Amino acid sequence: MKVYLGTVSGNSYKLRILLSLLKAPHEVVIIDMPNKQHKSAEFMKINPRGEVPAIEDDGKVIWDSAACLVYLARKFGGEQWLPTDAAGMAEVMQWVALAATEIQCGLQYARRGVTQGRWTLGSLEDGQKFGRVALDICEARLANNDWLALGRPTIAEPACFPYIETAPEAKVALEPYPAIIKWMERCKKLPGWAAR
Ligand SMILES: N[C@@H](CCC(=O)N[C@@H](CS)C(=O)NCC(=O)O)C(=O)O
Numbered sequence: 001m002k003v004y005l006g007t008v009s010g011n012s013y014k015l016r017i018l019l020s021l022l023k024a025p026h027e028v029v030i031i032d033m034p035n036k037q038h039k040s041a042e043f044m045k046i047n048p049r050g051e052v053p054a055i056e057d058d059g060k061v062i063w064d065s066a067a068c069l070v071y072l073a074r075k076f077g078g079e080q081w082l083p084t085d086a087a088g089m090a091e092v093m094q095w096v097a098l099a100a101t102e103i104q105c106g107l108q109y110a111r112r113g114v115t116q117g118r119w120t121l122g123s124l125e126d127g128q129k130f131g132r133v134a135l136d137i138c139e140a141r142l143a144n145n146d147w148l149a150l151g152r153p154t155i156a157e158p159a160c161f162p163y164i165e166t167a168p169e170a171k172v173a174l175e176p177y178p179a180i181i182k183w184m185e186r187c188k189k190l191p192g193w194a195a196r
Pocket of ligand 1: 006008009010011012038050051052053063064065066100
């Protein structure tokens, strides 16, 4: 299995976390993003969006971090990380959806604006405001629960963690979110959790 990643990519970090937790055998292919390899004709055949991450396995190509997490969890993780019962799967996926909407378009895009000067959707304030919607939802959930989706860690954790951890780089302080800070510490203590 080939896993296409970028070195400073939070979406790639989601896969690194899960691959490490699952001890899934794989080969990492680093895409040279500073030299725009992700926009090359060759890589666009793998991911037509011209983005990392992506996976190539058994003749199949999977792109998008959420789809890749689903693939890895179901292929290597049994029922633990993405259960197949209707309610369990939906509860996990609602957090994966939060990672792809308020967290990505809020916290990721605000961070990218601050660190790279690229503003994808609106201003810094727009991104911060949208990102705080996600932080408020996570904080409320984690005030009374150890994990985001179920009573155990699932792919909701690697999906949401990377851009919450880097919220300060989007000039969003995490101090007002004590339950999130404790959750991040719990995540980092999971056996096999990969460091950024
Ligand atoms: N929705 C996509 C977003 C992927 C994404 O934004 N990847 C960034 C790196 S973290 C990227 O490849 N950006 C390339 C670019 O913007 O040119 C996913 O979750 O995989």
